[in-house]
Structures are given as structure tokens and as C-alpha cells.
Amino acid sequence: MIREKMGEKRRCLSCNTAFFDLNRTKIVCPKCATVFEVIEPVRSSVRSAGAFNNRTKRPTPPLDISSFEVVSDIVVNEASENANLEKVDETDSAEDVESDA
Numbered sequence: 001m002i003r004e005k006m007g008e009k010r011r012c013l014s015c016n017t018a019f020f021d022l023n024r025t026k027i028v029c030p031k032c033a034t035v036f037e038v039i040e041p042v043r044s045s046v047r048s049a050g051a052f053n054n055r056t057k058r059p060t061p062p063l064d065i066s067s068f069e070v071v072s073d074i075v076v077n078e079a080s081e082n083a084n085l086e087k088v089d090e091t092d093s094a095e096d097v098e099s100d101a
Contacts, residue, residue, distance in 0.1 A: 010036070 007023040017031045027036040 012036075 005023070006020040008021050009018060010021050010027060011018050012029040012032060012034055013036070014034045015029065015032045017029060019030050021027045027038065028034070029036070
């Protein structure tokens with residue numbers, strides 16, 4: 001209620017003082033007496049959907065399940081998995097390893 005009587009809160013562009021315009025059409029800073037002109041922003045027309053929404057969205061076709069091969073049994077051979085791993089010698093220790101530095 002009090003805010004409506006005081007108007008909008010403004011800030012002077014000259015002295016940076018905050019003040020209320022008291023709903024007056026001629027807005028004057030109370031500290032430095034600078035007169036302000038209120039410029040209403042020009043509103044543009046409502047934008048249409050634009051170029052992005054002009055494309056028609058095609059529904060994705062359902063997947064043909066009959067073309068897929070069903071794999072039910074996967075056989076893993078431990079020997080083939082471990083064939084590429086280096087064998088670790090249990091007797092090696094960190095002192096035995098030569099460093100390049």
C-alpha cells in the first residue's frame with residue numbers, strides 16, 4: 001500500500017542516489033535536481049515458431065526385431081583371456097628391477 005503511493009524506486013544517473021518518483025510524470029532527483037525522461041521500450045511483435053520448428057517431425061519407424069540375432073550363450077575361455085597377460089615371477093622384487101633414471 002505504501003509502495004503504491006511512493007511510486008517506483010529509481011536511481012539517479014548523475015549522482016547515483018536512490019529515490020522514489022512519487023508517481024510523478026516529471027521525475028526529478030531530489031539531491032541534484034536532474035530531470036529524467038522515461039523511455040518506454042518498444043515491444044516487437046510476437047515471434048513465430050521460427051526456422052527450427054518449421055521442420056515436420058517424422059515419427060521413428062519401429063525396430064524390426066526379427067532382423068536381430070539373439071545371442072543367449074556366451075562362452076568365455078579363461079585360457080584365451082589370460083593368454084596375453086605377462087607371467088609374473090613371484091621371486092622378483094623391487095630391488096631387482098633396473099630403473100632408467
